[in-house]
Amino acid sequence: MTRKYDFKTIESRWQDHWTALRLFSAGRRPHLPKFYALVMFPYPSGTLHVGHGRNYIIGDALARYKMMKGFDVLTPMGWDAFGLPAENAAIEAARREGQAIHPRDYTLGNVRVMKTQIGAWGVGYDWEREIASCHPGYYKWTQWLFLKLLENKLAYKKQAPVNWCPGCQTVLANEQVEEDGTCDRCSTAVVPKNLEQWYFRITRYAERLLDDLDKLEDWPERVLTMQEAWIGRSEGAEIVFRVTGTEETLKVFTTRADTLFGVTFVVVAPEHPIVAKLAARLPEGDRTRVSDFVSRCRAQKSIQRTAAGDKEGVSLGATVTHPLSGEQVALWTADYALMDFGTGAVMGVPAHDQRDFLFARKYGFPVKIVIQPQGAPLDAATMDRAFEEGGVQVRSGEFDALPNDFGRSKITAALAAKDAGGPVVTFRLRDWLISRQRYWGAPIPIVNCPNCGAVPVPEEDLPVLLPHAADFRPRGQSPLAAVTEWVNTRCPRCEDPARRETDTMDTFVDSAWYFLRYISPRSTDRIYDTEQVNHWLPVDQYIGGAEHATKHLIYSRFITKFLYDIEFADFEEPFAKLFAQGLICADAHKCPEHGWVPAAEVAEGRHSCGQTVMTELHKMSKSKRNGVGPEELIAEYGADTVRLYTLFIGPPERDAIWNTKDIIGAHRFLYRVWETVQEALPRLSPPGAGTAEGLPEEIRAVRRKVHQTIRKVTEEIEGGFKFNTAVAAVMEMVNELKRVTAWEAGGGALREACETLVLLLAPFVPHMAEELWEHLGHTGTIFERPWPAFDPAVAAEEEIEVPVQVNGKVRSRVRVPAGATDEEVRAAAMRDGKVQEALAGRVPLKVIVVPRRMVNFVIPGP
RNA sequence: GCGAGGGUGGCGGAACCGGCAGACGCGCGGGUCUUAGAAGCCCGUUCCGAAAGGAGUGCGGGUUCGACUCCCGCCCCUCGCACCA
Structure with missing residues (x-):
């Protein structure tokens, strides 16, 4: 009597078993080398879909594989639990039902649901280490980090124009503003606003963040390039121009100091402080023209930058003195100069910079050529675009005739000698704005005192608890400002009445260090146990979405480097390897009347309301x-089936299309595996009996396949998590196994095949693997069994099939012993009937034998 | 515009250090079992062709005995960056 594949019973049984066994508790097998497998912790947004599942399943398969490979695996999970959506949900509920859900209740409710979902997938974590960034025990240390940064002059406050979202009623970081100048959450047009804000001085780490990218060999290339571009190092020169007739000097930044003699104007950003100073000296009409222009730019800037479009500017009615030639050139302000890059001032070289060229043509500045290419020389009168390539210096005084690369360093040196500038490196990376005028975040641990200014809350007074009761409707300042009993406090320094900082921190601060907290999740007296952190970190494998390339991943690297600097860690990079998995897409249906509608409401291209829907592929999203x-899928097919399909869907680093109907394939396969093992059970040799000598070819062939499959699956996992092809390899093996007709004498080989099958599948379909492993007569969990090893001698083919080509076309195939010499292979090919026919008596001009691969006869004529 | 990735059957995808294109799965066709259906199981399934044979990896060229794979020139899709001086 064989047992049925009752996945429901099996799955709940083993899930309970793993919990009882504490299978996922790190440090359970401390004699083994450590492996820290980390999946990015999620924002608890509600319910998970199968797209999220991919992330967890990949991570779980890896963790289980590593256990079998003999590692003490740490695989923790937690919640990025602060953030706008919880607050928005609270506000939304208040508006709809007149009763607000507290963000904490909303968040914790979601956590409960998601945790259950993760468990149902059979995904295991060391839940004893669970953390939530909204827990006071956690954010105490987020605040502590803030104080440490402040202490090291890496946190500071400044009044600055910020991106203000009128929809969310808060400032946004540059990264949260979309290209078209809208909020990345609510798509409202962002407006500029001047506010006093807290920043982290990440720019001080720019150089190291860039240089150390080289150490991250196992990061995807695209993420490295994105970070490189984001940090944006550019090497150039600062050049000082005197503003004629004033004491003012103006610094410009350029990467093309070689074109200095081609300057015919200088422009500054509309926000540049010199604009107001010079405008004040202008006659009324001109002054208004400048201030109108400036305010227009300010408004326009964050709404829509005229990317590479029409450039506009206005004269500041002043000239500046060329530092080397002494020439006078006009000083203007223009919208294409950016205040937050370089110095906010640009030297205009129309002949050699396309933007300057367009600007000059529009406003009539001369075009002065100072670099001439080899061959056809340029003519200023007729050129229709700037010449930006290399050449030879001309009309550049003592630098004439130098190649411009050389001229560039010579001119920079000459400036330095005259104290009028010198070499300088700038970065595109900006300091990290962390203030948020919202409720649901970690309070910034600062007290603003009328006498002492911004005073840090003493470490022993942490955490600064978020008051539970608050009206979180945004009104342009943090909802905390209205909680008077919380806001009003005493200055820690002078003890006079003072007010707490009412802004909370960007949630990216919370997530910039969570991977460290897992090591000592309940530590109350320090951020974590340094010794333990140095044992477990860096993370051996980090898994998550590529969308975090320039935010979370840079911030985490920055914080880790900072902790290294203050000797809280002996490593500088938190994540040794990064795997960015692709997203799952599915058809989305849009009804002209109801907008996006779920697939359940769509039949035959129509929404339930009768309207024809538009269907297109999109990433799965709320x-x-x-x-x-x-x-429903787990209920119908079981978690193992859903896992297997998810892994089989395609290359994990690429986006994939979810097709629920394809799941049946994974289910059928598992069913076949089950049946195969059940049917084999009565014929098996006892465990550990080994395989007999002198087996018939049919059995030897199966053993060969088994060992080849071990090799294949291992290589596919190790070489980049290619679970799709690993699963395919096991499917092939099962297909072959099913073909065997006579197992007599093969009891040992059959046991080997079944055990290998179950072991190889264990990381993918853990419940079934555990169950079958038990049926095969074993006790204890399969995840403490070693991953199978393959025997190259068994895996080696005895006989191979070699295709035979005549003039590059395959005409036949011959079977030869695996060790056959080229000559033997050639002879065998020559004897083949079909080859004879194709040769038709002609003598080959040439015979190419590729060992084990191919024979090609080259014959003359058609 | 710049950078990265991609384009292979009806579909998802394999193979790519140059050597049997289409592994594996879905779907589809046929068969078997069944009172019937579903699920299984077996066979087939790139296209054209009755067959022999021919064509075929986005398009056009090239290198080679041999190209999905390498080189040159294009087209299309996805993602990232984009007035960064």
Whole structure:
């Protein structure tokens, strides 16, 4: 009597078993080398769909594989639990039902649901280390980090124009503003606003963040390039121009100091402080013209930058003195000069910079050529675009005739000698704005005192607790400002009445260090146990979405480097390897009347309201309503099937298309595996009996396949998590196994095949693997069994099939012993009937034998 | 515009240090079992062709005995960056 594949019973049984066993508790097998497998912790947004599942399943398969490979695995999970959506949900509920859900309740409710979902997938974590960034025990240390940064002059406050979102009623970081100048959450047009804000001085780490990218060999190339571009190092020169007739000097930044003699004007950003100073000296009409222009730019800037479009500017009615030639050139302000890059001032070289060229043509500045290319020389009168390539210096005084690369360093040196500038490196990376005028975040641990200014809350007074009761409707300042009993406090320094800082921190601060907290999740007297952190970190494998390339991943690297600097860590990079998995897409349906509608409401291209829907492929998301829930699928096919399909769907680093109907394939396969093992059970040799000598070819062939499959699956996992092809390899093996007709004498080989099959599948379909492993007569969990090893001698082919080409076309195939010499292979090919026919008596001009691969006869004529 | 990745059957995808294109799965067709259906199981399934054979990896060229794979020139899709001086 064989047992049925009752996945429901099996799955709940083993999930309970793993919990009882504490299978995922790190440090359970401390004699083994450590492996820290980390999946990015999620924002608890509600319910998970199968797209989220991919992340967890990949991580879980890896963790289980590593256990079998003999590692003490740490695989923790937690919640990035602060953030706007919880607050928005509270506000939304208040508006709809007249009763607000507290962000904490909303968040914790979501956590409960998601935790259950993760468990149902059979994904295991060391839940004893669970953390939530909104827990006071956690954010105490986020605040501590803030104080440490402040202490090291890496946190500071400044009044600055910020991106203000009228929809969310808060400032946004540069990264949260979309290209078109809208908020990345609510798509409202962002407006500039002047506010006093807290920043982290990440720019001080720019050079190291860039240089150390070289150490991250196992990061995807695209993420490295994105970070490189984001940090944006550019080497150039600062050049000082005197503003004629004033004491003012003006610094410009350029990467093309070689073109200095081609300057025919200088422009500054509209926000540049010199604009107001010079405008004040202008006659009324001109002054208004300048201030109108400036305010227009300010408004326009964050709404829509005229990317590479029409450039506008206005004269500041002043000239500046060329530092080397002494020439006078006009000083203007223009919208294409950016205040937050370089010095906010640009030297205009129309002949050699396309933007300057367009500007000059528009406003009539001369074009002065100072670099001439080899061959056809340029003519200022007729050129229709700037010449930006290399050449030879001309009309550049003593630098004439130098190649411009050389001229560049010579001119820079000459400036330095005259104290009028010198070499300088600038970065595109900006300091990190961390203030948020919202409730649901970690309070910034600062007290603003009328006498002492901004005073840090003493470490022993942490955490600064977020008051529970608050009206979180945004009103342009943090909701905390209205909680008077919380805001009003005493200055820690002078004890006079003072007010707390009412802004909270950007949630990216919370997530910039969570991977360290897992090591000592309940530590109350220090951020973590340094010794333990140095044992477990860096993370051996980090898994998550590539969308975090320039935010979370840079911030985490920055914080880690800072902790290294203050001797809280002996490593500088937190994540040794990074795997960026692709997203799952599915059809999304848009009804002209109801917008995005779930697939369940769509039949035959029509929404339930009768309207024809538009269907297109999108990443699974709440907003597109195309997320597929795991529950029904798990109920129908089991978690193992859903896991297997998810892994099989395609190359994990690429986006994939979810097709629920394809799941049946994974299910059928598992069913076959089950049946195969059940049917084999009565014929098996006892465990550990080994395989007999002198087996028939049919059995030897199966053993060969088994060992080849071990090799293949291992290589596919190790070489980049290619679970899709690893699963395919196991499917092939099962297909072959099913073909065997006579197992007599093969009891040992059959046991080897079944055990290998179950072991190889264990990381992918852990419940079934555990169950079958037990049926095969074993006790204890399969995840403490070693991963199978392959025997190259068994895996080696005895006989191979070699295709035979005549003039590059395959005409036949011959079977030869694996060790056959080229000559033997050639002879065998020559004897083949079909080859004879194709040769038709002609003598080959040439015979190419590629060992084990191919024979090609080259014959003359058609 | 710049950078990265990609384009292979009806579909998802394999193979790519140059050597059997289409592994594996879905779907589809046929068969078997069944009172019937579903699920299984077996066979087939790139296209054209009755077959022999021919064509075929986005398009056009090239190198080679041999090209999905390498080189040159294009087209299209996805993502990232984009007035960064």
